[in-house]
Amino acid sequence: MQSTISKESSVADTRIKMTAFLLLCIMLPSSFMPEETVVKWLIINTLVLIFVLGILYFTWHKFKFDTVRYYSLQVYILVMSIVFYTIVPLFKLLNDSYYFWLIALATTVIIIMAHVLNKRTTLSFVNKKHKKLVMILSAYVTVLIFVGAVLSGMMHTNEAPENTGVSILFYLGGLLFIVLAPMFLLTKSEVDKLAKT
Template sequence: MSSMTPATEEIAEKRIGMTLFIHATLLVGSSAIPEEDFLLWFPINLTIETLIIIQLLRMWKKYKYNTKQYYTIQVYWMLIGLSYFAMAPIVKVMYYTPSFWPVLIVTVLLFVYAHLIREKIAEVFVNPKKERQLRLWPVSLSILILVGILIMAIFRAQSYHPNLGIAVFLYLIGGMAVFLATPFSLSGERLEELKGESAD
């Protein structure tokens, strides 16, 4: 167990600040889609963000002498918050349509599935034999961005709901963030075990 030094405390504080900045930006943007529901969703999203920050502070207190474990947890909550704020708009846009429940159920299942396979995802990052799969992640992200931009352009041209295109784009990015986040929910000990298993 490593002791906390002033330098690592400062780094941790900067990381918390970065998480707050990213989440605050996404929180406002997510609450504004659709625009007419901003006053309803802003306090809801703010409450969720408050719970995330409380969890981060609780983990800081628990793991402040194990910075590696804390940084891992912090990345997890940063990405989970990002994915929530990115995926929520499509659910809100679909609220008054028959597509609401299918979209909501798929979203919940996506979160559950990503957590169920988190060890398999982690292996891609710690197993040198899976380097080819690791290179697919940035490629997949690039494809998602291009597809999202194309969808926004098509929806705008077809005069769908004005927020639908951006909501779909954010949903794709949020879905990617979920799968990136889940390996960071594993303990440091389990990640080391996976590294050892990959070396066998």
């Protein structure tokens, strides 16, 4: 969050190379799940990467003299891009199933709720008086790991397509990033205000 970022220089570093490297590390395994569509999704994911880097550059151009704000938005863009790459493999596997629409609806609801409740989530990290949400988030992570492991085992037992288990774990990890990302949209003044609440 912005309260943890120090203003070290008058002009912000774009961090485009670092962002590109991190996203590339996620993009490649995401493109190979499943392997039958690897060429198609390498092209799509590469175009998405270029688009994201373009957004990052324009964001830098607008906020380059406000390093705190830029670095916060840069993290948001990075994390939401990671979300895209981690949830896509499961959607590809469910493409011909009605489960696709159920997962799509659930994911959309989670994204909306995470952005609506971003101040409450941030409050649990910056204010010592509000730690219940941290406990809830910890429980949420534990449940995700457990459910992911169970689903992975079940899918492999039922001779599911290759990489199904990994795709599920990627998706569940993406859900966690969805919850955390909106916190970085808050301005420094909003975070400071929450810290004093």
